Amino acid sequence: MSRRQGVLDGTLILLAILAVWQGLYQYAGSAALTPPWATVRYAVDLLGTPNFWGHATQTLSAFAWSVAISAVLGIALGLWFGAFRFAGDVAEPMLASLYTIPKVTLYPVMLLLFGLGPSAKIAFGVIHGLIPVVLFTLGAVKNIRPVLLRTARSLRLSPIQTARFVLVPAVLPEIASGLRVGFSLCLLGVLIGEMFASQRGIGFLIINGINSHNVKLTTAVTLIVIVFAVGANSALLALDRRLHHRG
């Protein structure tokens, strides 16, 4: 796909979204959401207020922590489970089924464990984001071409050198895919955590807007979150493609 084609597709999708949005507004009325142009203007105004940034920094910091924890822990566990076949064979189906549990059911437990506040939000992010990172990493390690490891042995690499210079680079494209999925899910987890268990942050702003019938605020904040998520995801997708292309 050429760059121009990509821009064209992006524009078309954007136009389609705007059309649906406008249509929904006509149908549901101003009690449910505000129309596109007014929302964009309000969102821009909102981005100029310190109050919004107070909430946004809370969310971004919890998000950054949950991504960092999911990435480091997820890659480490994935490499570990993958390197020891038996542990991997046991862990993989367990993680896969764990992953399909609706995470909502874990929220009460998390609240009891972490209380209200930043650590609960981070924990919500991690329970969403961690497992895909582990599963992608584990799968990549299990499916690494054996001849690459044989090459490492023939070059007399130590186990640590093999991990650092052969295993990790070989599985990096898969890890990048896992991180991309984990990244989106961490954001989801943190926002939901804020809706349930916080007085601060973007998730709280949305819930608060809903409770106080502030449709303008809710729609504008949702728009900002969507733009952020889509932007970050496309950047990661581009990186992901680059890494895969190389291989």
Place this chain on the structure above:
Amino acid sequence: MTETAAHAVLRGVTRVYPGASQVHALGPIDLDIAKGEFFSVVGPSGCGKSTLLDVLAGLNPPSAGTIVFEGKPVAGSVPDGVGVVFQEDASFPWLTVRDNVAFGLRRLGMDAAEIARRVDYAVGFMGLADFAGAYPAQLSGGMRQRVCIARTLVLQPRLILLDEPFGALDQQTRLLMGDELLRLWRETGATVLLITHALDEAAMLSDRVGVMSSRPGRFIDLVETGWPRDRDSRIVSDAAFGAVTARLWSSLRTESMKAIGRG
């Protein structure tokens, strides 16, 4: 053979792949490879050639018997001084040709200028100079195999084990690569063990060719070619070349028929 000191010695070596099926893949093998010798192995596919290479390199343990390289037993790891080129593409897809070739030297912590000098030489030697900055995905299968050969050569191994390295090449390129291999062998004085399925390649390159039976692979014939050390692919027009190839084929013919189920 001018030198007769044994560089690698195999005694009663067998390999049975463990597991439910217990495939007896190799041996027993008794073989002395002389220092500086160019030794080739031919045999029907699936007869255990790659298994022999793995066991000799220390990548897989033998089920019985002993392997000695430079006077020391080979056990559990690849000895210093042994270089391996595998049958499958083993280039690292995340590294450029140059970085692939430099890989082993960097792990040894060698001085950067010396690495650059050796890598440039090996890359040029293998005809990859125009592709030094390319990634393996941008190269043909034959070129990727040359990257792997270069990656092994820069380490200046004293025993080079090559498993069907020219399998992906057309006949002309294969002959020319054979010439390069001979040049390298002469210049470095290394001992070479080459696995190939091409009888003419074995006949043209080697001091000695071992013909293997169908699985479990054993040597059923050892053919001395008697070529001078200073030789190249033009030897194929020598009358003796025809005689060597004919002998290899007559030894191999019945085994090959067994391998395709007509034995």
